[in-house]
Amino acid sequence: SAVISQKPSRDICQRGTSLTIQCQVDSQVTMMFWYRQQPGQSLTLIATANQGSEATYESGFVIDKFPISRPNLTFSTLTVSNMSPEDSSIYLCSGGQQFTEAFFGQGTRLTVV
Amino acid sequence: RKEVEQDPGPFNVPEGATVAFNCTYSNSASQSFFWYRQDCRKEPKLLMSVYSSGNEDGRFTAQLNRASQYISLLIRDSKLSDSATYLCVVNTGGSYIPTFGRGTSLIVHP
Numbered sequence: 001s002a003v004i005s006q007k008p009s010r011d012i013c014q015r016g017t018s019l020t021i022q023c024q025v026d027s028q029v030t031m032m033f034w035y036r037q038q039p040g041q042s043l044t045l046i047a048t049a050n051q052g053s054e055a056t057y058e059s060g061f062v063i064d065k066f067p068i069s070r071p072n073l074t075f076s077t078l079t080v081s082n083m084s085p086e087d088s089s090i091y092l093c094s095g096g097q098q099f100t101e102a103f104f105g106q107g108t109r110l111t112v113v
Numbered sequence: 114r115k116e117v118e119q120d121p122g123p124f125n126v127p128e129g130a131t132v133a134f135n136c137t138y139s140n141s142a143s144q145s146f147f148w149y150r151q152d153c154r155k156e157p158k159l160l161m162s163v164y165s166s167g168n169e170d171g172r173f174t175a176q177l178n179r180a181s182q183y184i185s186l187l188i189r190d191s192k193l194s195d196s197a198t199y200l201c202v203v204n205t206g207g208s209y210i211p212t213f214g215r216g217t218s219l220i221v222h223p
Contacts, residue, residue: 031210043213
């Protein structure tokens with residue numbers, strides 16, 4: 001199994017600002033993903049973080065709004081840019097090997113005011 | 114049609130009851146299957162993998178039916194602490210992206 005440390009655990013941000021969320025995995029993982037989860041809803045995949053190249057975004061998510069970095073096999077960041085109240089949500093990173101179980105960070109609870 | 118579908122519930126059962134959840138998936142090329150548990154305001158945590166032969170872990174039994182494209186989770190002798198949302202996850206070959214169902218809420222009451 002992999003242990004994923006995600007920070008910050010929560011933040012309250014002003015609209016128009018940006019927040020960068022970090023995830024550190026205690027071992028090398030092939031795959032890393034970023035999700036968003038609204039209260040009472042399931043996880044929505046934002047993008048797949050690709051090591052050394054641009055992330056692969058899902059429909060409805062764009063790089064200018066959610067830039068992602070993945071410099072190596074153990075670390076990734078997600079930035080929520082130019083935030084608005086609609087961006088208030090829980091953001092989760094996950095990692096794992098192909099076709100095996102994924103492990104999650106503790107989540108970042110973001111409130112935009 | 115969604116790729117992974119679950120009945121959102123909630124399933125409201127007394128302690129000691131047996132409860133079963135189903136999850137259907139649309140892509141016949143799916144290769145890996147899992148059940149996760151998510152407690153309120155917490156991240157999802159792996160409950161168990163689902164193997165073709167079925168697998169059991171204590172009070173929990175998972176089954177896979179490839180012909181009908183569904184997986185199931187059976188919980189016997191429910192405990193209060195089993196109250197949570199149970200997420201079905203399917204990995205499909207090619208994209209390697211785990212796809213989540215919307216989750217099934219379980220409430221176990223005294």
